[in-house]
Amino acid sequence: MVTSTVEQLNPTRVKLHITVTPDELKPSIAHAYEHIAQDVQIPGFRKGKVPAPIIDQRIGREAVLEHAVQEGLDAFYREAVTANEVRIVGRPSAEIVEWPSTKDFSGDLKVEVEVDVRPEFELPSYDDITVEVDAVETDEAAVDAELDKLRSRFGTLVTVDRPAKTGDFVELDLVATIDGNEIDRAEGVSYEVGSGELLEGIDEAIDSLTAGEDTTFRSKLVGGDHAGEEAEVSVSVKAVKERELPEADDDFAQVASEFDTLAELRESLVERVSQQSVFTQGSAARDKLIEILIERSDIPVPAKLVEDEVHAHLEGEGRLEDDVHRAEVTEASEKQFRTQMVLDKVAEKHEVQVSQDELTQYLIQSSQQYGMSPQDFVDALQEGNQLPLMVGEVARNKAVAVALGKVTVVDTNGKPVDLTGFVAEEDEAAEADAADEATEEKAPAKKAPAKKAPAKKAPAKKADAEVEGDAEAAPAKKAPAKKAPAKKASATKAADAADDAEAPAKKAPAKRAPKKAADSE
Known part of the structure; x- marks a missing residue:
């Protein structure tokens, strides 16, 4: 295993110092010779059968070394991340500070990698948190309004x-x-x-x-x-x-619902309005609780991460010169980061776990929103390595439901709000989004109103995406006099994706350090 240490640059950024010995680099060098032999064509040798000394003579050891480092750096970086328990949230930037000798590949490879990490902070106590939401009354006017909505669909x-x-x-x-x-x-x-x-x-x-x-x-x-x-x-x-609108009578009740009389239909609407009231208040309480937790927590935000996200967002919109919009997107990105951090902290505190059934239910619901079959939706997620995002979303929904059960919620009249069915206990945390689906789908009418699918997120918009970075860094490249065509190193999954359930980020180009003078051959 490579030797590595961590230098804390600031609360949200670290520098990994990685040292790779000749023995640890040796397998990558062997693979580099194999790959280059497959790529080059030298008279008198079959493809893939070119001996190492001929490659050294025709291509140069610098090319071999560069290829080896390019191939192995991802794994070396992941080892360092795992060994030091670094929880990354951004794209790494690597710099090769010392190269092995090109004469005999002796000497250590030394790499420095800077990357943004999750900030450390403490959650506030729930004991003195009171969340106030608007009062909602289930009266005849509310039932009449719900009935009119149903009538309008048959108008x-x-x-x-x-x-x-x-x-x-x-x-x-x-x-x-x-x-x-x-x-x-x-x-x-x-x-x-x-x-x-x-x-x-x-x-x-x-x-x-x-x-x-x-x-x-x-x-x-x-x-x-x-x-x-x-x-x-x-x-x-x-x-x-x-x-x-059709007349509200027994005939309408039979056409628009499973009931025979208008009285039965109205009775079911009372229950529905009550459920919607709980959902409305629960959603408001959830949002306000998150705001309170963020306000009472000191959560540093990685400046470089936000800067990259904002730039990608504005570039996608073609508004890089719009300073007013830049400020708006920056504020939204910082808020989204703090929201994710505080919910992840809640999930960790209460040891929230996501079961296969919960993930499956969430994927089915999400696939419907995007107008895709569940299998096609899952295939698309797997292709983009986005399944960890879904796991994270379910965990956060469960986490905020648990937190809601531990604070006081009252309406603007000072009356305690009963959010039973919306909150959850630690051992049986229920998805808040599942409560949303259950409320909207439980309709008394035979023909339920179609749920409007939300707009799909733009893939490049990081302000609406996850913040966990890919546990990899692009190696610095040396420019040998004769360079063999090298295969591009494949991207790797985040080393701690299973732990943090985040999305991989694209590789950041490594900074190149001044090259050591090559040893004479």
């Missing part, structure tokens, strides 16, 4: 001859121009007034218009080649329609 659109208002559906023709040039057109667009799902400013523009009338307004485009640019939009209203 019909009827054309009306009057100005459009919020809640109406309008049929529109749209033409967008920039500097007088038409750049986009859409006809027969159906839009619900007041939904805000089309263009900014369109609700104000079409409010009070009747069929046959038109107007113009200015708005930033949200898609296409001119996304983000301001355009003048002409809108023509072709038709105004209102939703006509």
Whole structure:
């Protein structure tokens, strides 16, 4: 095993000093000769059968040494991470500070690797934490509102001859121009007034218009080649329609649910509203508890990690020069990091474990949100080495459910809030997201409302991703006079991924130290 020590640079960054002896490097050198023999073509020798002395003569030992280091550095780094119990959260940066001799490969290989690590901090006591959430009443008005939602799903659109208002559906023709040039057109667009799902400013523009009338307004485009640019939009209203709801009676109850009478349907809606109230208050309590734990914990944030995440995010959006947005993304990234750290700490404190059944349930739910079959979803995760992310998410959901059971939760009226079914005990922590699914899916109607799938995350957006780094570093490269084509070293999994359940990060390019003078052959 390689020799290594850790130097703490700051609370979130360390430097690993790794020393590899000639005996430890020897297997990598042997493999380097084998790989180079497969790649080079030398007259008089079959491919793969080129002797080492010929490779030394034709290619040079510098190329062999570089290939060996490139191949072995990943493993040396992982050994050092494991031996020193370093919990990395960023991409490593490696520098070769001393090379073995190219004459006979004697002498140690010395490497320094800098990498961000999880900060150490203490969780506050739960004893004096009181979480306040909005009061929610399950009254007739709430039941009526839930019944109206159900009726709206069975409503019909009827054309009306009057100005459009919020809640109406309008049929529109749209033409967008920039500097007088038409750049986009859409006809027969159906839009619900007041939904805000089309263009900014369109609700104000079409409010009070009747069929046959038109107007113009200015708005930033949200898609296409001119996304983000301001355009003048002409809108023509072709038709105004209102939703006509069915009568709330026994016939409706039989069509829209499993019940025979409206009274039975309303009784089931009372239970549903009550469940939704618990979920609403539980979600609010969960978010506020996390905020309190973060406020009362001193959690340093790795500056380099956040800087890299913000840069990748802005680069993906093409907004690297937007300083205002940069500040917003930086704040969000720092908050996300602290949130993950505090939830991971809670999970560790209460020794939260994730069972196979819990992970399977979470994967099935997530696959539905992404419109994929469970197997396709799992295959995609495995291909991207993202399964540890899912394990981490389940563990954090369980952790916050456990923490909620240990604090006081009251509403704005000072009344204790019963979150039974939302919180969990340490030995049977239940996923908070599973409670979400159970609440939304348990509907009295035969035809349950379709759950809207959330937008998929952008792979490059690190602010919404995990922070655990890959336990590897790219080796520094020497430039030999004659370099053999070297195979690219494969990426490796994080050495402690199973422990921290995080995602691998891409390798960071190693810094190159001044090369020692090569020994004469």
